[in-house]
Every structure is written in C-alpha cells, then in structure tokens.
Amino acid sequence: MTAEKKNTNIRVSLPAVCIVWQISMIILFGIFIRYDAESDAHWLEKKPKNISAIENDFYFRYPSFQDVHVMVFVGFGFLMTFLKRYSFGGVGFNFLIAAFGLQWALLMQGWFHHLGDDGKISINVYSMINADFCVAGCLIAYGALLGKVSPVQLMVLTLFGVTLFAVEEYIILNLIYAKDAGGSMVIHTFGAYYGLAISWMLYRPNLDQSSRLQGSVYHSDVFAMIGTLFLWMFWPSFNSAITEHGDGQHRAAINTYLSLASTVLTAVAVSSVFQKHGKLDMVHIQNATLAGGVAVGTAAEFMLMPYGSLIVGFCCGILSTLGYIYITPFLEKHLKIQDTCGIHNLHAMPGVIGGIVGAITAAAASESVYGTEGIKLFKFPPAQQGGHQAGALCVALCFGIGGGILVGAILRLPIWGDPADDNCFDDESYWEVRGRFEFFKNVFAVWITLQYITSFLNVK
C-alpha cells in the first residue's frame, strides 16, 4: 500500500514516438529506398532475354521469407504470452517493435550493404528477410525485459538495437568475412547479451513484490506453445533463408531440422530428471527445445554432417535446460540480471556455442569434403577462416554487452513511463483490460446464492 507509485502514463510519449519516428521513416524512405532491379517495372525490359519471369528471385526466397516472418511475429510474439497477466504486452509490444524495427533495419542495413552509386538503397525480398533477422535480435533482447519496461523504452531499445546490429553485422560479414547464415553470433549472441546488459542496468531489487504475477496459468502456457512450435518448425527456414541458392540452402535446412529434433529429447530428459516424480516443466519444453536451432545457426550451411547436427542439438538441449534450473536463479541472485524469459539459456549460451561450432567446423574444412567449388564458400583457408569466425564471435559479444550498457543507461532516465515494481508483469499498466470485474461479479453471485441457501435453511 505504501509502495512507490510510478507514473505509467504514456499518453504523450508513446504517440509522439510512434508518429514522429514513422514520419521520419517516410522521409528517409523517400530519399533513399527504391525497388531493386527484380522488383522494378523496368525488369521486363532490362532482364536478360534467356531468363523467364519465373526465374525472378522472388520465387526462390519468398517462401523462406514468410516462414521467417511467422517466426518473428507469431513465434516470438506467442512465446512471450506465457505470463498469466502479460499476454497482451507479450504479443502486442512484440508486434509494435517488430513493425518499427523492420523499417529502420531496411535503412540501416541498406546503407551498409546495398547503397548504390546513385546514393539509393535497392530493396527486394532478400532485404525483407534481412530486416526480419535484424528485428529478431531486438525481440530476443525484449525477452529479458518482458513485463518490466514500457513500450516507449522498447521503441528506444529497438532504435538503438537495430543500429548496433547493422554495424556489428557489417563488421562481421564484410570486414572480418566470417560466415553466419543462421545468425548464431550476429543475431542470437548479440541480441541476448544486449538484452541481458540492459536488464542488468535496469535491475529491480524488490521485484518479488509482483511475484504473484510472474508465472503462468494453464491456458497461457498453451498459448506459449504456439510460439514454441512455430519457431521450432520454421527454424530450418530461418537458418537457410539467406544462404546461397543450391546445396548450401538445402543442407542448412537438413542440419537445423536434425539439430532441433535432438534437442527436444535431451531437454525433456533433463527437465524430467531434475523434478520430483520426473514431472516435466513447461518452461523447459517451451524454450530449451529451441536451443539446437540457435546453436546450429552458423554451421548450418557447412558440411557439419547429419550426426554433427544431432550432437550439437544433444548438448544444447542439456545445457539450456540446466540453465533454466541453475543459471537463471544464479544470474538474478548474484549478478543482478533479471531475465524474464530466460534468454540467457535459449539464445546467449547456444549462440556462443553456435559461434564456436562454426569456428571449429570452418577450421576443419577441407577440399576433399567440400570439393573444389564448395570450398569457395569460405574466403580464407580453413585455419584462418576459423580464426575469423572466432573473432566474429568476440565482436558480437562486445557489441551486445557494450551496446546494452549504453542503452540501459539511457533507459534508466526517469522519463519513459516504466512501471513500479508492483505493477510489473501486469497488462493493466499499458492496456485496457476488459473483464476486470468478472471476479467481483462472481463473488457477488456466490454471495447471493449463499444468502438464498442460508435463508432457506434458517427458515426450515
């Protein structure tokens, strides 16, 4: 009752941020963004005579794009509905920041990767996949902060997150020449440490005040399984979406499919063995079953071999589940990092493992395994490429942690409308929640019924 009451009124700040930033997007798109050759109406005229309309890259990228799109909006969105009273915020704010982030990502990634001689950025379906990838990094970061920040803070997190991502990605892919098709380093390691560092900066020592809401109810856990399954099913598309056409894309899908299958079994095993009577914990099933997809991201397009994928998934299912049991409480208690969704177990650790697996696999590459053409996948000789891969992992870590501390400092300013400790994990802060009085209506109905029965008994 005497708890500090923070002002969560965002009636000025949220609309202002949305409108001003969206207008900025329109202006910047007007100046910079154009259709690329294959999506421009001149294509018919200018395309080589010997290729037909159905060879437009649209037909070979668009199904992958849609799968990634589902992962970003339904996958991440529903995975975050598991809290009993924060499902609106989970899926709704995910929607908002992804919709903003993808526009800003088209610009940022465009400036770094697709700026033409005329100063224009050319976009196509490939850019859309990359924009969704970039957004995924910020959504991972949101997972650590779920329920504890305002939508305005999330918009700021996304603005800086996308910016940092684009620079980090440019360094890793274009300066270091590391390979990272599924983004174990670029997306998952960066995104997770970015979110964890912000969470560390925004540490709330008295958060247990709202602990009655920091958990799931039966149906919110089923909703979260929608997110889990769509992430799990479409992860092969995620890891193969931007690889070169041909065998690499084919192989990336196979490796991810296998790694994820293996993860499910070990996540179940560890979840069961650490619980009384061997009961399974929904938190592990919802999250740790996905760790194999993260960890196979970098090496998915390499000749990891089917059994290699199974081994990666095997280890990550165990490690990730153990993370939920031991490491998350440890981080909160000793390192002051509160991680609502456990992104450290689902993205950070598997992402780092993915980077290491990628470095080792690249270092072990040989012409006998890859063929004279296939080996050209790597820019450098194997050992050197392995070094570059390891370097890339460090870059992702630095950008994540450093960027997170910086952005966390900004988000500590007392102007963002974040909730007080006892309003965390509660949709009431930022949403009109209907049916609030259902409970009291029920109480009243029970009371009336009881009165009736009592009076009837008394009379008798």
Next chain:
Amino acid sequence: MTAEKKNTNIRVSLPAVCIVWQISMIILFGIFIRYDAESDAHWLEKKPKNISAIENDFYFRYPSFQDVHVMVFVGFGFLMTFLKRYSFGGVGFNFLIAAFGLQWALLMQGWFHHLGDDGKISINVYSMINADFCVAGCLIAYGALLGKVSPVQLMVLTLFGVTLFAVEEYIILNLIYAKDAGGSMVIHTFGAYYGLAISWMLYRPNLDQSSRLQGSVYHSDVFAMIGTLFLWMFWPSFNSAITEHGDGQHRAAINTYLSLASTVLTAVAVSSVFQKHGKLDMVHIQNATLAGGVAVGTAAEFMLMPYGSLIVGFCCGILSTLGYIYITPFLEKHLKIQDTCGIHNLHAMPGVIGGIVGAITAAAASESVYGTEGIKLFKFPPAQQGGHQAGALCVALCFGIGGGILVGAILRLPIWGDPADDNCFDDESYWEVRGRFEFFKNVFAVWITLQYITSFLNVK
C-alpha cells in the same frame, strides 16, 4: 424474462441447406468442372518439349495459395473469436461458409472467366486462389453480423455474396478493365458494404439486452491476436497472389509489407492518445493494424514506391483507429448500422481509400517510371486508366450496398432461425457448450468449504 423468445431450432433447415446445396455442387461440378491443362494427366504428353515438370505453374502459385488459405480460415476465423462467448460461432461458422463459398465461387468465377469452347470450366491452383478471394468478401460481411445471425442466414449470405461478387468482378476486371490485384475494391469495398447494408436491414433496436456478452475476456483477446497476426503476416501474399509473374508480384509483396508496418505504428499512436493514461485498446491492435494491407491492395503492383506505401499505411492506421473510436458508435446510433467487428473501419474505409490510391497512381503512371514494357500493365493511357479505376470503385460500392439491401430483405424473413436479442453473441444458441455448469459446481464447492470452515469456527 418477458423478452420475446425466438425459435433458434435449425435442426431441419441447416442440414437441409448443407446437404441439398452440396449435392447441387456435385452435380454442377460433374457437368462443368474439369482439370486444366497443367493439372490434367495429358500434360506430360501435350506440354511443350522445352519446358520441364518443375515449370508447372503449381510451383509458382501454390505457396501464395497456401498463405491466402491460412488468411481465410485461420486469419478471418480467429479474428472473430474475440467475443467472450461466441468463439465457436466465430471460427466455426467462418469455416462452414468458407468451405461452401469456395465451391460456389469456382463455378461462378469459372462461368465468367474460364468457360472453354466445350462448355467446361478448367480449374487449377490459380482458380483456387480466386475462389478463396471470393470467399473473403463474404467473410468480411460476416464480420458486421457476427453473433446476430443463424448459420442458415450465413449460408444464404454466402450464396448471394459469391454470386454478386463474380458479376461485380467480371464488370470491373473484364468490362471496365480496371486493375485490382489485392482486391481493395473488388473484395474489401464490396464485402464491407455488402455486410453493412445487410446489418442495416437487420437492425436490432434492443440489442443492448445482450450487451453483457458483447465484449471480450482476456483469453479471447489473445485468440483473436492469432487471427490478426496471420492476416498481417500473409497479407503480402494476398496482394501479390494473382499478379503476373515477375517484378509485379515481387513489388506487390514489398509494398504491402511496408504499408502494414507503417499502419501498426499509427494505430498504436492513435489508440494510446485517445485513452486515459495512454493505455492501448486491444480492439484497435487487433483490427486497425491491418488497414494498410487493405488500402494498398489495388496499387500494390503499381510503382507506388516504398515511401508511397508507408504513407498509405500511415494514413489508414490513423483513420481506422479513429473509426473505431468515433464512427462505429455514430453508425450504430444515427444510421442504425450495428457492426460487431467494425468492418467499416477495417475494410470499408480502407477499401475505398485503396480504390482512390489506385486511381491516382494509375493516372500518374508514365513510361519513364514503368518502362515501355512495364506500362503495358495498364490497358489504357494513364489518365483514362485512372478514370476506369474510379469507375470500378463505384461499381464495387453499388454492388455492395444494392446487393446487401436485397439480401438483407431476404434475411428478414422469419424462417431462418436467427436468435432473439438477448441470445445474441451467445454460442449456446447454435452449439453444444460443455462446462456450462462449471460455475455452479464451483459455487457449490465454495459453499461446502465455507460450511466446513464455519462449523469449525463455531465449535471453537
């Protein structure tokens, strides 16, 4: 207690309609419908030697078809589960009328567009997309009537709706030669005004009697977000599904992707600014975020430019949210139009805007922008094409309003088993609802518990 009780018994009418109409479909399909060249077993023999099996159009249309299919059944279906006690009716009747409508659409659209010299209609994956499109018009109309009509009325609505749609579409595409790839006019404007006119004809002055059910509960709002997100994610497929292969299809997907992203931000902004403390309203997030997809439908395949798409989405997000706040109550109070899902804000207004944007963009086309080949997208010179586009919008409006009044008159007959006012928005009317007595069981359990505690206290 003294309220008029209508007879909602549909035990004869619903089975009769389903069986008789399905048998009619079988007979008509037997007479008219055949596989087209690419889906007939003679294809192997008759196809040109220089094209291979993987150039069958199936591979270039089927992914788009499946995305549209998901929008029709999961997208529209789950968007209508938001009512606290009408989720079965929302997703279930959507399923029923879509399954009937697509068969009737294959026939109606076939007669107008694909009737061969032999009097047979040839169908393929392209026909399936068009049938789904046609059905979407009727599902939009259902949105205005959700909770207030019987499934038999919905079947009648669909029978006439598909018929009117096919005629309207033929006039717009084949007589006026307007372009409408994403159906802003053909699907959304028509469907929305069709539904609104029917709702006007079926006006219920005392509907507030069931107002206790005309709202959402926490979990029904999360279910509706499944519908919202699948519509939002796959809308780029919807607007590009039937365009010519090549750059046009590619461009339509990009434009829709951008327009929808922009809409989310302005819908959030307006939702927040009009509510106390800036809280967001789930109704707006579920619906207004989609308006940009509707409004960019006609012009999606044109050279609207990326920033143009953002502008369209920007305006529609604002307009649609304002519609939910001001126009829906106005329509109900002053024009006697009750619009359960707010289709006026999501489909009618954005559809009309889409038609206007299409007319302007077509009128502004030039050979320098489109190229000598690209400009052939339009049948007429720019200015004239713009006029044709505007004419098409009028046709869609007339068919919607006129057809709706006609069908509404039919649906007012007292034979369809529609619910009384105080049974509206209640699944009990047409569904076996289990767990009805859960509440009373709980009350009983509470009572027993209390008795036990009381007696314990008394003894002490």
Next chain:
Amino acid sequence: MTAEKKNTNIRVSLPAVCIVWQISMIILFGIFIRYDAESDAHWLEKKPKNISAIENDFYFRYPSFQDVHVMVFVGFGFLMTFLKRYSFGGVGFNFLIAAFGLQWALLMQGWFHHLGDDGKISINVYSMINADFCVAGCLIAYGALLGKVSPVQLMVLTLFGVTLFAVEEYIILNLIYAKDAGGSMVIHTFGAYYGLAISWMLYRPNLDQSSRLQGSVYHSDVFAMIGTLFLWMFWPSFNSAITEHGDGQHRAAINTYLSLASTVLTAVAVSSVFQKHGKLDMVHIQNATLAGGVAVGTAAEFMLMPYGSLIVGFCCGILSTLGYIYITPFLEKHLKIQDTCGIHNLHAMPGVIGGIVGAITAAAASESVYGTEGIKLFKFPPAQQGGHQAGALCVALCFGIGGGILVGAILRLPIWGDPADDNCFDDESYWEVRGRFEFFKNVFAVWITLQYITSFLNVK
C-alpha cells in the same frame, strides 16, 4: 479414495529412454546417414552444367515439407489439446514423440529405400517429408490413447510404430507396387488400427472414474480448432507432397482441396440433425471435417475428377460424424476399445474408404483419360493395378492390427509408469502444473469478502 494408486514416477525411465535412444541415433546417423547429391557441397562441381542452382529440388519440395511439418507439430499437437486438463500432454508429448520418431524414420526408411552401394543412406528434403509422414502414423495412434499412457509408453509405441511403418510401406510401395501418395492406407489405416489395437490391449474397465476430466472446456475447444484448421488447410500439401513433379502434384492438391470442402458441409449437416434444436457439436467440427482429406489420399493424384473428390468428401463427412455419434460408444461398450480422440472415425474408416476409392479409380483408369504418358503412373494394367491396391489395403490393416496387439502386449508390462484410472486425462501426472491453488485462493478471497460484508451487515 480406496482406488488403486499407480506409481507414475518416470524420473528414471523417461530420461534414460530419451538419452540412450538419442545417443543411439547419433551413432547410427554417424555410421549410415549422409547428405544426398543435391545437399552435398560437391553438388556445385558435379551437377550437370545445364541446370542452375535454383533447379535444386529443395525449391520444389521445401514449401510442401513445411506445410506437412506444421500439420505434424501444430496440427496433430493442437487437435489433441481439447481435453480440459490434458492440453500439456496433448501438445507436449506429441512434440516429443514426433521429434524422436522423425530421426528413427530417417534411418528405417533409409535402410529400405535409400541405401546406396556404399552402405550409406542419402537424405534430402524428400526424406524429411517421408520421415514426417512416418511420424504421422504414430501420432494418429496416440490419438486413441490420449490421456491414458505415460510418455515412456509413447516412446515405445513410436519406436515400434516407425519400424512397422517402414516395413509395411516397403511392402506396399516396393513389393506390391501400389500407389498411395497421400497415405490413406500406409499412414491412416495403419496408424489408426495400430492405435486401436493397442487401446484394446490396454482396456481400462473403470475409466469412468476420471470421466470428470474426459471432456473439454470452452477455451480448450478453441485451442483444438487451431489444430483442426492447420490440418484442414495444409492437407492439400500433405496429399501432394511426395507425388512426381508436374500435373500429378497439381491435381493432388486440387482433389484434396475439394474433398475437404465437401466434408465440412456434410459433417455440419449430420452434427446438427442428431442434436436437440440442431445444435452443433465441437467434437464433430474439430474432427469429422477432416475425413475427406484422409479418404482422398490414395486417389488424389489419380484422375478422380473434381466431382469425384466432392463425392468422396460428401460420404466421409456423413460417415465420420455418424461414427462419433454411434460407433465410438459401441466400440467402447461392446469391443472394449476406448478411443479418446475418435481416430476410428477420423482415420480408420476414411483410410479404408480411401484405399477402396484408390483401388476402384485405378481399376477404372484408361489411356483415353490419362494419355499414353500419364497412364505410366501405374505399373500394371488397370484391372491388375486395382487388385494390387486392394492387396495393399489388406497389408496396412494386418500390420496395424497385428503390430498393435504385439506392442499393446509389451505396453501392458507394469514398468512404464502409466497412470491409475482416476489419474487419466490429468496433466498433474506428468507435468508441473502451476496455478493449482488458484481455486483455493479464490475461495479464500470469497470467504474474506463474505466475512467483511456479513460483519458489516451485522453491525448495522
């Protein structure tokens, strides 16, 4: 209170099975499984010069694979969430056994179908589809046992189920040379009778003790509709996923689309006509609407004709719904087969019908209908092919029933941790269920409120 209490502790057995079997998979994959030519890094070197990277079969199978993948994990998974307190087990154990089954299926099917001269199995996207198909058979069997078995039993069921499936499939496709693109016989008939035979072996005479949990609640029925719709929408992909490229695949999608549409109308009709006031039953809408997809599986790639597909769907919608009303109670009462999800109505009967329709359609094939090239779809002359199809149906039945009895006998051993009768259909047995005490908290809150009100009234 005196009911026998079984030990559902699986803290040793479940982790042991998961870890040991997963390690076995890794070893077997290491020995046997390799990338095929199109997913190996040597492809670039070795592929014929005149084909380009985008002609990799990945691009023509992967969208179908993803649709099938969604059916297996979200479709089957969510269809089984309908029970009021077994949603975790429905979607979670489905996830577990599918993830294990697909690995074992890659090996089993590989040994029978893709074993090279070097003793290695080559896998690609086509193998992934087939593995998912194989798993589907076991998931169907799970439907009969839902809520009555332990996850360890399900792992055993899957191990043997996949093994039997691979042998049965080899006999049907490679020895008998029957065609079965959508698996009416190979998947549905086998899987359903396998599950029913196991259920017969595990008959529980006193199951009504847990009958309070053997039903749905409002929201669990809406969850199940997610499963229904994703199965329904993607079934055209299922039935066409492994057909030859070209017209056959195109035709299979069309036939399935039509058959399913027809089924919806007759399922609704029969559901309505057998209920008081014509009310619809969610059980029928969730299940019987899918029967047409099962029944058209074998003949989907044949020249069944569009009206033929409608007829198949028409009959199966009626039969399947009648099955739920009459046959399921009969099976339980007189044949001692308890079938939780009614797989007899959704998979067994429609699967057998599908086999018969396939045999008749094949026997009626002619060169005038199929063309000289098209007729080569069949290995034998029409009449003989029809005989082979009928023989294949018998094989599927024998493997299903025989295998089920065998595996059922194994599952009766008292070592698997299955639940006592009064713990069936209850997630508490195998899952940490949070919010267990919500009810008592509510009761307490009501009591406090009542005390307050009462004291207030007394004072007055």
